[in-house]
Amino acid sequence: MNETEKAGRRTDILAAAKRVFARKGYHATTIADIAKAAKLSYGSIYWYFDSKDALFHALMEAEGQALRDHVTEAMLSTPARGSPDAPFRAAVQTTFEFFESDRALVKLLFRDSYALGDRFEKHLFGIFEAFISDIEKIVADAQRRDLIVEAPPRMVACSVAALVGQIAHRRLVTDDGLSAEVAADFVVSLLLNGLLPR
Numbered sequence: 001m002n003e004t005e006k007a008g009r010r011t012d013i014l015a016a017a018k019r020v021f022a023r024k025g026y027h028a029t030t031i032a033d034i035a036k037a038a039k040l041s042y043g044s045i046y047w048y049f050d051s052k053d054a055l056f057h058a059l060m061e062a063e064g065q066a067l068r069d070h071v072t073e074a075m076l077s078t079p080a081r082g083s084p085d086a087p088f089r090a091a092v093q094t095t096f097e098f099f100e101s102d103r104a105l106v107k108l109l110f111r112d113s114y115a116l117g118d119r120f121e122k123h124l125f126g127i128f129e130a131f132i133s134d135i136e137k138i139v140a141d142a143q144r145r146d147l148i149v150e151a152p153p154r155m156v157a158c159s160v161a162a163l164v165g166q167i168a169h170r171r172l173v174t175d176d177g178l179s180a181e182v183a184a185d186f187v188v189s190l191l192l193n194g195l196l197p198r
Contacts, residue, residue, distance in 0.1 A: 010048050013038050014062055017055050022105035026056060026116055056113075057123055063109050064127035068134055070094050075138070085147075085188055088138065092164055093184035099168040100180060107172055132161045148192070160191060 016038035020029050031052055035042045049055040074094035075087040083089075099106050113120045136157035142148045148156075164187060170176075171183065178186075 013040070013045060013048055014059055017059055018105055021056065021059065021108055022102065026108065026112070053119070060109050060113065060123055060127065064130065067095065067098050068131060070098050071134065085192060089184055089188045092187050093180050095164055096168055096171065096180035096183055099172060103172050111169055128161070132157045135160050163187060163191065
């Protein structure tokens with residue numbers, strides 16, 4: 001196979017793994033399960049991934065990048081002409097929608113993976129740090145344009161990521177009856193205006 005075909009096969013394996021991990025959980029899933037779902041021989045999987053651990057790490061990385069890509073696209077496609085906080089609001093809403101689009105898999109990757117050991121926790125921490133770095137750039141840009149208060153951009157980014165992440169996780173296990181748009185409006189309002197009455 002050429003490189004394009006190999007990349008396509010790798011993507012197909014990850015898609016199959018995503019379905020199986022989401023359905024069966026990490027521990028109950030075998031390479032044989034993934035091979036069957038991908039319609040490949042058992043040995044074919046090992047041409048692309050050394051182990052189930054390596055495959056799961058690759059899936060974590062792909063999903064983390066997918067989230068970052070979704071957020072970036074939402075911000076770039078939302079003009080700030082009407083409201084300077086519109087791109088930020090779109091990014092928060094997109095994050096909630098991403099988490100809710102595939103609840104079983106997101107719970108497995110971004111919550112349950114902490115229980116899978118130190119290697120998975122470190123990998124997940126790296127993904128989260130990259131997400132915080134993306135937010136930090138947004139914060140620094142907003143500060144340059146005098147849209148938000150002066151404060152250490154990294155600290156602001158960590159605070160935003162923690163709030164959005166915790167609410168997104170909470171919504172995975174408890175249906176609060178709110179749409180992603182309403183939840184995003186609340187989060188952005190809270191972050192920009194605080195809890196004091198105006």
